[in-house]
Amino acid sequence: MAERDRDDEGRARNARPRDGLGRPLPRGATGVPRQPEGVSRTPEETVLEAQRLLDEGKPFHAHEVFEDAWKSGPEAERELWRGLAQLAVGLTHAARGNRTGAVALLRRGADAIEPFAEATPHGIDITALRDWASALAESVPRHESPPDAATLAPRLRP
Secondary structure, eight states, X not given: OXXXXXXXXXXXXXXXXXXXXXXXXXXXXXXXXXXXXXOOOOHHHHHHHHHHHHHTTOHHHHHHHHHHHHHHSOGGGHHHHHHHHHHHHHHHHHHHTOHHHHHHHHHHHHHHHGGGTTTOGGGOOHHHHHHHHHHXXXXXXXXXXXXXXXXXXXXXXX
16 A cells, blocks of 8 residues: 655645645645645734735635634634635636636635625625625636636735
8 A cells, every 4th residue: 555645643644745726746846835734823914924825826825824714713703714715715726727616616705705794804805805706706617728816816905
């Protein structure tokens, strides 16, 4: 049986390098640095780091930042961060050419953040993000080739 990559706790963890969209590359290839998992950030740090990654065309990595906030943040905000992670994964799927996955995750993420629209949590423009997700979900099936993630990246704040 083939030996599996393991993390420090012994859990199976693929150690292959990844590209900016999170796809595994061949062993020995040069990938982009992975986001460390389980990092506790303030909401401000989360938004800034995720926006930086989105702007760089790395929505898969931005999703990992949102996932950390979703898993470690206050219960009242978990759906916000989960929805933002889903939007980032939707953009990842669009950039990878997975139209069906992109549309599903963009719509699911937009629905998850909808209840936060009135509050503008942490300065995040929920209404603009919902509009962005809706427009992208509508356009993805018409793309002849996968779009560039950095070009389509949303602005989390006005």
